Amino acid sequence: MELTCLSKGDGFHYPPCHMLNLSGFRILIDCPLDLLATTIFSPVPCDVGTEASAYPTPEEDDAQNPLQKKQKLEERQMTPDDLVCAEPWYKTVKALHLWEVSLIDIVLISNPMGLLGLPFLTQNPRFCAKIYMTEATAKIGQLMMEDLVSMHMEFRRLHGPPEDSSFPWWTKNLDGKDVPALLKNVVFGENGDDLGSWMRLYSLDDIKSCMKKVQSLKFAEEVCYNGTLIIKALSSGLDIGACNWLINGPNGSLSYVSDSIFVSHHAKSFDIDGLRGTDVMIYSGFSCLQTAEMTESDCISTISENNDGSLAASLLDNEESLEELEKLAFVCSCAAESADAGGSTLITITRVGIVLQLLELLSNSLESSSLKVPIFVISSVAEELLAYANTIPEWLCEQRQEKLISGEASFGHLKFIKDKKIHLFPAIHSPNLITSWQEPCIVFAPHWSLRLGPSVQLFQRWRGDPKSLLVLEDGGISSGLGLLPFRPISMKILQCSFLSGIRLQKLPALVSLLKPKIVLVPDVVNQRINLSSVKTKAILNYSENMTLSVARVVDNADVEIMAELATKLSWKKLRQRENFGIARLKGDLVMENGKQRLVSGLDQEESSGKARSLRHWGAVAPETLLDALMKMSIIGSIEHSRGENGAEDKSIIYITNPSGGMIETSEMGTTIITDDKTVASKIFQAIDGLLDGL
Amino acid sequence: MAIDCLVLGAGQEIGKSCVVVTINNKKIMFDCGMHMGCDDHNRYPDFSILSKSGDFDKTISCVIITHFHMDHVGALPYFTEVCGYNGPVYMSYPTKALSPLMLEDYRRIMVDRRGEEELFTSAHIATCMNKVIPLDLKQTIQVDQDLQIRAYYAGHVLGAVMVYAKVGDAAIVYTGDYNMTTDRHLGAAKIDRLQLDLLISESTYATTTRGSKYPREREFLQAVHKCVAGGGKALIPSFALGRAQELCMLLDDYWERMNIKVPIYFSSGLTIQANMYYKMLISWTSQNVKEKHVAHNPFDFKNVKDFDRSLIHAPGPCVLFATPGMLCAGFSLEVFKHWAPSPLNLVALPGYSVAGTVGHKLMSGKPTTVDLYNGTKVDVRCKIHQVAFSPHTDAKGIMDLTKFLSPKNVVLVHGEKPSMMSLKDKITSELDIPCFVPANGETVSVASTAFIKANASDMFLKSCSNPNFRFSNSSAQLRVTDQRTSDGVLVIEKSKKAKIVHQDEVSEALREEDHIVSLAYCCPVKVKGETDGVGLIKLLSKKISETVSYAEIHESETCLQVGSFKGSLCLKEECVHRRGISSCSEVKFLCCNWSVADLELGWEIINAMKQNL
Ligand SMILES: [Zn+2]
């Protein structure tokens, strides 16, 4: 097995991407987009963006000498004018472009985020891999891609037709000396070779043809690839439809565990049992690196003393999930506060599970308060997505399953939509939006990058209002270029960092519970936590853009022999070794359901004839041989010779009748010396009778 | 190893489906139904056959319910709450959601009808359903270390599944009720090509072959339309879930198209509630419904209203869906009592009616009076229409499924004996698959597949990766066999896992030294004129290749080698391997040695070399 980490990604929206070589098959795991990188683009092209240019740029003294000026440039604050004024391009995983697309056999998509870059791959006519993902990931991912395209088209509609050049022309002016390093870094990468990873967005047709190639999997369904690999998607708890992978093949079992959530209040929780005891586990949870967590050694050292039950309990405690609920409740209270003060709330979070829970919580809390604030959801796919969420009990947490089974909707938004408390609009210019619009209000609007979609206009509208609130997802948007074009901002900003993976300190307990024989951990993770207390055969480190080879864990591959066939083999008992039975094989070796199987072949009667033994064990006693030869009318006499100078003992039988010849026999072997073919055959027959053979 | 299939219910009959299959010591109960036509102890499967002591948790590994019909789930609360089975129970999400409605409805009817002692209470239903583990289509569930189950789409009713169960290498499928064609709201049954030792199939319509269902749908619609157009009342006795939704979709659609204003009623709020479930369980409906549901959910019926008891005697036409089906008790029977005497009215009976019910009496022949359960007689002057499309597969569907799955054995349940017998003959003769039709209480045993697991060595696997074709002429026909596995040797050592090794590794596996049996002969060859050793070998090699055409000869200096055959120029005056001829200038000797594996080859080479002697 070989693992190449193509990208360690960056949090929830940019999951890691790997290339795996397993049993001779090349497997790509996830194909995400780095959407944070789109923040290098201006949300409104410069000539149109009057608001952005109205913002006064920092004073610059023309009289300064060049050296001073250069220094100043490196330190200076970036201005919105530094952003690229062009139709956005999208940044894919760079290392993926180094692989020949036709050599990929399988693509596994773990969650909707991992799907966003796939149409770039499937556009390629040489792409011929089988794509697997869960039904929910396919559905939600497709909607997200369609939404992305629709937002992009809206951008194009507002800001003019695209440039024709296929090379990202907008990078032309970006290698100048006075371009801020931060910007250059995103565009060209740390090594300056990222340029090739920028792509023009795919079209709706590209999405359609991509999704046509997908084989979607039901919850915990097993599929067999090429008769060799059995692939199963197990819920990861990260979000609805998100999964970890279990792959069983002739060379053992492998689990792929990416960012997961043990106890979720919306999605089906992390399926621990299904991943136990694999030969190899690839741990790909990078999100734990985003938060500066301390690693307490005492919480790790206790692990070895715990049994599985308490290990599981420690992972499944609801402390984490309660924290998440508190965060959600806090967002609600902040929104209510703003509304109370007459301000609106703009929520740009697009994580499906978070949106569904927030909608439910907000509606409920508004209902029970005196505030009459409408909730708007503006997205081209909101209606379909919200309807879909109530029809997939298998991907939801138990409480929400229970709701459906007792006849209630899994998520509470349905009722509020019906009662016109929640309004759904496909776009900000939707005809009915104006009539039902009222402020203050609470709006859910993509895109979280603040470069596309209704979030741009709404943010521009409210950024100067200190009573209004912007709810952002944590993850670089506020620390990077995200807010730059909207400055100065008087609006309140609430940054939420929701749980988006396994906490670092829970990793040892998880590995101890899953008990893989070998576990592969990112080196950056291993540096942060002490895994020495974990009982596995080996912990290996992998790092971005390096290939790690793992030797086979199982010594020998298993072959299954049809019991019926086994009884038909010609079995030989051994004189010397009674515990053994041996038989020459026949039949066909086939690969079936990930197992090598020996099944009845066509050559049954053909090989069932008495075949001569070609291989022998044991020793020939010359006297016994002489007797046996006598019965065949072959007459001879024995002569023993002692081994001298370390040579071995040897006996020679001189054959006198019916023709001349001799037999030399020792511990090592027996040689028949004659020019008479018939006699030789007879002698062999006699010897064969005295030895164990096959 | 064997698979035992014990039929506790639905053996040569329809009703109280319950089959207990034992695969490699695991006992799985498929369905736990009740018989709607019986009201004595026969209504439940005879669970005492399973365990005399009543300790069902020890005997049964799990119970799997295929769908929410009473004849499949009706006895479950009794089995778990009264008999005390506490082990796992599996059913699909829709079945888990909808079964309690069906059970509660039925319980109420039974209590109303006879005021009889309850066999199980509402509380029983609730606690029973709490134990149910929901499953999704194709979800592979490991019930325990050895037992794996998986559900496949069965059509029939919302949430109906076929169940695949595997223990070790032995596997079976129990179909429950299924439909091989799509209907108004459900898709057709869908299953993977599986390797099965046994297929247990329903056979409600074991001899019927149905054509297109559209003419039958039209017949039904026309019958209802004619009735209401003539001012009559149409009664459709049906259970709350399943047929009701399908027929209602059909009528609602027809009403729209024909602009009919006659009200369609549902007798109980239950059906309205059920329609809401259908909306949420949309992923279990047909592709067609699924695709359209965001824009228009077909379970939002436009013309359907709730029925009120006072409307029984209201004037004017109407259509009424009333529970329960089969006119076996309750409200539908009460309405029937009032509406049956009028020739204007219509009773449309969807689906199968179990023997012993009023529905069954109406279907078999044209009775003018019918005895109700409490002894009262009713004059029947209304029209009777039997809905001729059904959510069960027809005989062709059963044959198609059996052919597709090609199991080693078939057991038929859930049917009527005579037609089951003729289907059995058909399966045996046309598909050449042994088929059984056990009665209740009988067990069918069939052999099960087993594989011996062996560790294979790399050398063997490598040798298998290249084809090893052998050509042979047997009975005047050229046969090609691929003997790539025949270099392999299966080694079994007592109390150890079997091993497969390459033949060159056998000795190692046996922990034995090889005893090499070989042949040797110092072969005289004729030399013409002055030829040195190297020249002689070249000459011989040429000669050998002329006679032994397939030989691959390697020469080096004064040696040559073909397979295991080695010959080298013998310079000894007296070689013990020589026979007869002694050395002279005309004759040189080649000392030869070859293993028994190349016995024939060796002699052929010797003959070739000796030819000119
Ligand atoms: Zn049924």
Ligand SMILES: [Zn+2]
């Ligand atoms: Zn049935």
Ligand SMILES: [Zn+2]
């Ligand atoms: Zn010699």
